[in-house]
Amino acid sequence: MKAMRFHEFGSSEVLRYEDVDRPAPGTGQVLVRVAATSFNPVDDHIRAGVLAEMIPITLPYVPGIDLAGTVAELGADVRGLEVGDRVVAMLPLDSAGGAAEYVLAPAESLAPAPRTTELVDAAALPLTGLAAWQTAFELAELKPGQTVLVNGAGGAVGGLVVQLAVDAGAHVTAVDAPQHADRLRDYGADQVVGPLDLTAGPAAVGGPFQVVVNHVRVSPEELAQLTNYVADGGVAASTAGSIPEDPARGVRSANLWVRSDGAQLAELVAKVDAGRLRLHVAARRPMAELAALHEDAGAGRLTGKTVVLAP
Numbered sequence: 001m002k003a004m005r006f007h008e009f010g011s012s013e014v015l016r017y018e019d020v021d022r023p024a025p026g027t028g029q030v031l032v033r034v035a036a037t038s039f040n041p042v043d044d045h046i047r048a049g050v051l052a053e054m055i056p057i058t059l060p061y062v063p064g065i066d067l068a069g070t071v072a073e074l075g076a077d078v079r080g081l082e083v084g085d086r087v088v089a090m091l092p093l094d095s096a097g098g099a100a101e102y103v104l105a106p107a108e109s110l111a112p113a114p115r116t117t118e119l120v121d122a123a124a125l126p127l128t129g130l131a132a133w134q135t136a137f138e139l140a141e142l143k144p145g146q147t148v149l150v151n152g153a154g155g156a157v158g159g160l161v162v163q164l165a166v167d168a169g170a171h172v173t174a175v176d177a178p179q180h181a182d183r184l185r186d187y188g189a190d191q192v193v194g195p196l197d198l199t200a201g202p203a204a205v206g207g208p209f210q211v212v213v214n215h216v217r218v219s220p221e222e223l224a225q226l227t228n229y230v231a232d233g234g235v236a237a238s239t240a241g242s243i244p245e246d247p248a249r250g251v252r253s254a255n256l257w258v259r260s261d262g263a264q265l266a267e268l269v270a271k272v273d274a275g276r277l278r279l280h281v282a283a284r285r286p287m288a289e290l291a292a293l294h295e296d297a298g299a300g301r302l303t304g305k306t307v308v309l310a311p
């Protein structure tokens with residue numbers, strides 16, 4: 001089968017489109033014919049080797065943490081799935097990923113794919129959806145009626161956090177560049193504002209807020225200023241660097257390390273099928289062009305969430 005792999009860490013040029021053996025499912029594993037994976041910023045960090053200590057991968061490595069595809073073969077002790085089922089998964093970070101014609105997935109990571117989107121676009125959901133869910137409901141413990149500021153709201157994770165928060169009955173202030181504003185209003189954000197002027201403080205955007213969620217990689221000094229946007233007794237949750245706590249005001253803080261969870265992913269899929277969560281796919285690119293896609297991501301040329309189509 002065809003797969004995209006890298007044999008050493010480095011720039012996008014280390015990615016090679018190769019012929020490799022098709023894997024066979026072991027106990028508890030499912031062989032999935034890949035329809036698509038997607039690009040996540042962490043793919044770039046893994047390929048560059050900057051996460052080698054945190055995520056101990058084996059080289060050569062197939063990137064692609066997201067999976068949308070069709071069940072091709074079941075390993076021993078796998079129940080509740082049949083060959084031909086359309087599935088999605090967040091694959092384990094330390095094993096072969098979805099940039100291949102076939103991939104092995106742990107059965108418990110799989111959820112039925114949404115019925116209301118094309119299968120390839122469903123690859124936009126797993127990692128970002130789980131990151132959004134875990135940030136909003138596990139770290140921030142978001143409740144109906146709360147005020148929430150989402151920084152980086154137009155991005156892949158942020159757009160899903162906005163929609164989950166609106167769906168949960170929160171009042172959302174969405175922060176991102178103007179080109180995302182119409183979509184964020186459409187998601188139901190109460191207020192949409194441009195990038196924060198951190199010197200102006202929270203009152204300039206109607207804060208402070210009971211919950212502040214951050215998806216923008218900024219300096220430690222800027223992260224520290226975000227603490228001021230959290231109301232007394234509130235919480236800051238971040239996927240992109242740690243916002244300091246303020247114990248004197250009862251402000252706590254939590255950082256995400258997203259984990260795969262098939263049951264949680266199934267709840268996200270149900271929201272997609274119920275029309276309560278929309279996937280925003282900016283581009284579809286062929287897997288054979290993955291090196292160019294990584295190059296574009298590194299140069300800031302991606303226009304949004306990009307799914308990567310298997311051959």
Ligand SMILES: NC(=O)c1ccc[n+]([C@@H]2O[C@H](COP(=O)([O-])OP(=O)(O)OC[C@H]3O[C@@H](n4cnc5c(N)ncnc54)[C@H](OP(=O)(O)O)[C@@H]3O)[C@@H](O)[C@H]2O)c1
Pocket residue numbers: 040041042127128131151152153154155156157158175176177180194195196215216217239240256257258303304305
């Ligand atoms: N730790 C974890 O488990 C975990 C899991 C998932 C994601 N993450 C991290 O979370 C971050 C977001 O991921 P993502 O996939 O959502 O990335 P993304 O799609 O690139 O989203 C980032 C968003 O932030 C916007 N932005 C950039 N600078 C901004 C500023 N100064 N103020 C407001 N908005 C700004 C970007 O706008 P433009 O598009 O206009 O530039 C973009 O819409 C990444 O750093 C990623 O690595 C971590």
